[in-house]
Amino acid sequence: MELEEGDRSQLNTLSPISVRYHRALIFYRYYLDKSVPLIKERWAALALLLFLFELRVVLTHKWYLSCYTHGIFLLNQFLSFLTPKFDLSLQQDEENKELEAGERSDEFRPFIRRLPEFKFWNYSTRATLIALISTLFNFTDIPVFWPILFVYFIIIFILTMNRQIKHMLKYRYIPLDIGKKKYGSK
Structure with a gap:
């Protein structure tokens, strides 16, 4: 160093x-x-920070608005993580034009994320630390009726994930490598 x-x-x-x-x-x-x-280890540390933050919110019955905004930020980061870097609808339009012209490109196009895994972890960890630190100050505790925020977050989560899953099915890509075959020496 x-x-x-x-x-x-x-x-x-x-x-x-x-x-x-x-x-x-x-x-x-x-x-x-x-x-x-x-x-x-990085994701375990983030899970621990998230647990500490949620534990602080639940035990103190405060900072619900901070928790809601933190959840919205994490949802936005997760959607960027699941979304391809390049717009697949534009690529499909280009392929349709190539088909009409009689050319077909069977070129392999790997899935490239809009937000790479490391940046997703880094931004999420920073946001969780900021949210955890914000629970140390009373002026950041804005009184709200938390059940409405919770229901609203669930609705936003369901709608955005539904849209994302439809997009994944339409353009046939899998952003997660869970269950994919691993090649190499055993």
């Missing part, structure tokens, strides 16, 4: 607060890079 020469000269021209911020950022990026191959 040594600083390179260019980083050191750049840090010398900054204020002490900026230097500490940049060192903290380098420290954060170093351990973030170290966590890339640790997929199960």
